[in-house]
Amino acid sequence: MSELISLTAAEAAAAVRAGELDARELFEAYRARAAAENLNAFTWVAAEAPEADGAADTPLGGVPLAVKDLFCTEGVPSQSGSRILEGYRPPYTATVVERLLGAGARLLGKTNQDEFAMGSSNENSAFGPVHNPWDRARVPGGSSGGSAAAVSAGLSPWAIGTDTGGSIRQPAALCGVVGLKPTYGACSRYGMIAFASSLDQAGPLTRTVTDAALLLSHMVGRDARDATSVAFPGQIELPRAEDLKGVRLGVPEELVGEAGGVEPGVRRRFEETLTLAERLGATVEPCRLPHAPHALAAYYLIAPAEASANLARFDGVRYGLRVNGDADLVAMYERTRAAGFGAEVKRRIMLGTYALSSGYYDAYYGTAQKVRTKIAEDFRAAFARFDLIATPTSPWVAFELGAKTTDPLAMYLNDFCTVPMSLAGIPALSLPCGLSEGLPVGFQLAGPAFSENRLLAVGHALEQAIGFDSGAARR
Amino acid sequence: MLDRAQVLHVARLARLQLDDSEVERMSRELSKVLGHIEKIRELDLHDVPPTSHAVEVTGALRADEPQPCLPVEAALAAAPDPVRVQAGVGFGVPTPGQADE
Numbered sequence: 221m222s223e224l225i226s227l228t229a230a231e232a233a234a235a236v237r238a239g240e241l242d243a244r245e246l247f248e249a250y251r252a253r254a255a256a257e258n259l260n261a262f263t264w265v266a267a268e269a270p271e272a273d274g275a276a277d278t279p280l281g282g283v284p285l286a287v288k289d290l291f292c293t294e295g296v297p298s299q300s301g302s303r304i305l306e307g308y309r310p311p312y313t314a315t316v317v318e319r320l321l322g323a324g325a326r327l328l329g330k331t332n333q334d335e336f337a338m339g340s341s342n343e344n345s346a347f348g349p350v351h352n353p354w355d356r357a358r359v360p361g362g363s364s365g366g367s368a369a370a371v372s373a374g375l376s377p378w379a380i381g382t383d384t385g386g387s388i389r390q391p392a393a394l395c396g397v398v399g400l401k402p403t404y405g406a407c408s409r410y411g412m413i414a415f416a417s418s419l420d421q422a423g424p425l426t427r428t429v430t431d432a433a434l435l436l437s438h439m440v441g442r443d444a445r446d447a448t449s450v451a452f453p454g455q456i457e458l459p460r461a462e463d464l465k466g467v468r469l470g471v472p473e474e475l476v477g478e479a480g481g482v483e484p485g486v487r488r489r490f491e492e493t494l495t496l497a498e499r500l501g502a503t504v505e506p507c508r509l510p511h512a513p514h515a516l517a518a519y520y521l522i523a524p525a526e527a528s529a530n531l532a533r534f535d536g537v538r539y540g541l542r543v544n545g546d547a548d549l550v551a552m553y554e555r556t557r558a559a560g561f562g563a564e565v566k567r568r569i570m571l572g573t574y575a576l577s578s579g580y581y582d583a584y585y586g587t588a589q590k591v592r593t594k595i596a597e598d599f600r601a602a603f604a605r606f607d608l609i610a611t612p613t614s615p616w617v618a619f620e621l622g623a624k625t626t627d628p629l630a631m632y633l634n635d636f637c638t639v640p641m642s643l644a645g646i647p648a649l650s651l652p653c654g655l656s657e658g659l660p661v662g663f664q665l666a667g668p669a670f671s672e673n674r675l676l677a678v679g680h681a682l683e684q685a686i687g688f689d690s691g692a693a694r695r
Numbered sequence: 696m697l698d699r700a701q702v703l704h705v706a707r708l709a710r711l712q713l714d715d716s717e718v719e720r721m722s723r724e725l726s727k728v729l730g731h732i733e734k735i736r737e738l739d740l741h742d743v744p745p746t747s748h749a750v751e752v753t754g755a756l757r758a759d760e761p762q763p764c765l766p767v768e769a770a771l772a773a774a775p776d777p778v779r780v781q782a783g784v785g786f787g788v789p790t791p792g793q794a795d796e
Contacts, residue, residue, distance in 0.1 A: 542775035548792025589745030645749025
């Protein structure tokens, strides 16, 4: 069985397709691990392997897939980590899940997450926190913490998550796996329980860059049911690059310097990776993103503002929890939401409602939207001189459970290097680049809109050169 | 920066009941977060257009034609109080009372 688990998802899919591996045996091996896990990574696990179903003739070969709780899956619990959706089983399936299952992936389970994807530690879940496979006393990152931990610990060959301000990249970094946030609009948001609609984007969390490319290649594409989705120009290709000749990497001082508070150990691994990139033929030079230090402030206005509107739908009427149904209507709304939402979700609803309220709208939300314009302009100017931008994914390695729960602002600072890309709508990849204090460090690459193939190619070449050993977390 | 009265006003707008300890905590925590957010006011943003969407989307309109939709039973299946009345079926809600403006 351990041999099965050691295969990457792409290798497992190829083996099934070649008739060398039985898809049901593969599924059962992972199902048993997922059902017996002790990281609290899963909120639901499939009861049995699917019937023999022609998996060998599909592109993804029946390889099991873990799906973040917030993706609607027909008849399967989907509550976005929230008490307010307790027991909810949606009547339909999210487009990206539908596409992946159609391409031959098999639903292994649903993964734990911060409630409504609001968090950077997975401590805000109604299901309780997830433990980091590298050190159980530490957080896996968030909000896609269950997906990252499941892949890291070998409980699933691969997983999907969502990224609004770093929710794929940061947990990928803290758990030592690969995470990709695609260009905004590349993947349909239909059936994703919304957090901040102008930022939310689905993407893969995987063991290798090749696995990320394979999974993403079956996720992208326009969907008539999401008017903000766009046709991906060309196709996602499996990366083959072995060197970085001619690749120009820019390193933004504003994110990597003092202001970001990057830990010394993280900085060392980051700088070593840049040296490695140079050795592979890339040029590495400083670049400027003058407004990037203001991205966090703009993000923590825009995302909560959108969230406060999106979460208005949870009112005890159409689904989920209802409290005090015999009270009058408004009292029922207020009590249901008080009982159903956790502390962080309430905080963001309050912040967003305040930022949108009469008298404050221009000063807060309107200003944040202007900052967003400047940040997108900064990236455009940088990409005139550079192919990709490199930063650490997270300023820190995984921190201890409870270490930042009493200080929301300290928790938000986790996202310092990931929110600028989210606001600009551009794709970014996090890949493991080594350990600091025995814990994984993430290296982030960002490129212009729809540069996923280049990100994957560069990420692949670096991954081969780094030779990160993820096996320790898979015992 | 965000006092008790403001917290209660915003909570009312958000249809969120807060107990006393939550009001105190919100006031403290949101004030701290807003203190950080104030930084964006340092920037000169005169004549900068706002961005509400990062990626240009054109031609998002579709033909206005009936499409298949969820069966009523499926749409009602998760409702806390599905009701059946003479006119059909729907989501049951409490009577709007005096608290409802």
